[in-house]
Amino acid sequence: MIKRFLILFSIVCLCLGCSISSQLVLDDLTPRQIVRVAVLDDVKEFSLKVKGPFSVLDFSKNLVLIEDEGLVASIVRAKDTDIQIGNNYYDAYHLRITPYYDASIYVNGLRFRGRVDIVLNKDDLLTVVNVISLEKYIKGVLYREISDRWPLEAIKAQAVAARTYAVYIKERSKDQSYDLRSDIYSQVYGGKNAERYRTNLAVDRTKGLILKYNGMVLPAYYHATCAGKTEDAKLLWDHDIAPLRGVTCNFCKKSPHYFWKRNVQLKDIQDKLNENGYDLWLIEEIQVVDRNESGRINILKIVTRDNKEIIISGKDFRQIIGPNLIKSNNYVVDMQGYYVDFLGKGWGHGVGLCQWGANFMARDSYRFDKILGYYYPGAKMVEYK
Ligand SMILES: [Zn+2]
Structure with missing residues (x-):
């Protein structure tokens, strides 16, 4: 069955004048443009489904183990140093599931773009990592962080802050099996299910833009409502830099969290x-x-x-x-x-961008770059390539 499918798949590719590898998601991106987001960490099992053709790669050997036309919802668990997916057992500790074409991967019913890594840890526990382009990751974050009904300039400001923060964390996680987590300790990431038209538009219109200060990527913290004054980051963490020393904010007075x-x-x-x-x-x-x-x-x-x-x-x-x-x-x-x-x-730690303040600044016709300049004074917006 698999063989028949591969032959058919290759014919389709030849007819389209392309190779299978050129269809792999993420291939045109540099490593800098990719983030690894842990969507599940240290779990005993989870459900995996793939709608459409995909491959399973032994990541450490860079060896494709199987290619198939789809996977019905299957339980994934660790079994005697193997990773078990449905009825198949793989002698590997790091598998990469790569969708071809528009195939989509579902982890516990949530749809994710990009690839999914399954990493076998100690004690038969698994970490599931979504390997995805930075831009698509930000699309999966925005709607979970703010409303898609807010003015576009406010959403754009949030997009740049979220992208900057992701790059900042990514630069500090090179030796780990993932860069970010999908919970509130990083940024709340909801995968493809969390995307909306206007939040996606804000990401596209600010594509690649991040904030830097003195040549360094800014730890661009943000929060819901500061209620009058944003917080000096050095009082909470080890960041004593001008853009994070705190500013007066009279914009969030009408926030429901004031x-x-x-x-x-x-x-x-x-x-x-x-x-x-x-x-x-x-x-x-x-x-x-x-x-x-x-x-x-x-x-x-x-x-x-x-x-x-x-x-x-x-x-x-x-x-x-x-x-x-x-x-x-x-x-x-x-x-x-x-x-x-x-x-x-107020709501949140108070450092950096005040989301409800940004919302009301945008209603007062401030552009996204002015909003960012207000909450991160001295920071420069640059393109991240
Ligand atoms: Zn505020």
Whole structure:
């Protein structure tokens, strides 16, 4: 069956005046224009489906193991140092699935462009990596990060920020099996399913553009709403550079995330802190000890009923309790007996581009380059080739 298909496939290719290899996705791109995104990490099994012709390559030997006309949804798992795909067993620790023509690959039901690598790790766990062009990766990120109904200039600004951030991370991951993850720790990546017409248009119209500062790719952080002032990156991470020192932002005042309120049980806070290495019992009070210039909390003090005092940074507290529960690090604390109210402003870490600010700047007719210049002062836009 496979042989018959290959003969037919070769005839079709000859008729079209091309070779199979020229049909392989990504072949006209340089390694710089490709990113590797981990869509699943350390899983025991997952479902793989390929609609259309594809090949399976043993990546370490650069050897094509099979070519076939399609794959029905099949379970992939590790089996005695082999990788098992449906009823086939492959003696390899790194397989590459390459679609031909318009064939598409589905991992756990989600459609991905480009190639998919299956890497066998220790303890029979698998990592699934989507190997894709940088531009298509950004298309899979944008709709997950902002609305496709926003003004195009705001989406374009976000496209350049997301591309810049991806390149920044990629340059630091050369020795690893992937560059980026598909969750909030990198950028939220949804594959082909997450693409929309206007977000794709914004990527195409800013094709290849990234931000640099002093010749270096900018770590172009971004967040949902700064609520008045963006944060100085050096207070959170090791970046003391002019474009990330923080700016005043009066553009996000109408953001739905400008104000927020959360009511949390003290017992839940106690449990989460104890799960993260603290040792406390019956919280009496949470006090803000110190704020920085932007109003965000540097230091919190937690006092228990037996008068134990714990000092914790605002950054760590938010991370432990949950960054989507405590939406920003800018809040006041209102004790309510066994509960506590957090009355806050903004959403996200606050560094770099303020997405809701960019949205309202674009509504005020600012172009995407002006928006980027506002949130990353001093950064230069260049073409990444
Ligand atoms: Zn803002």
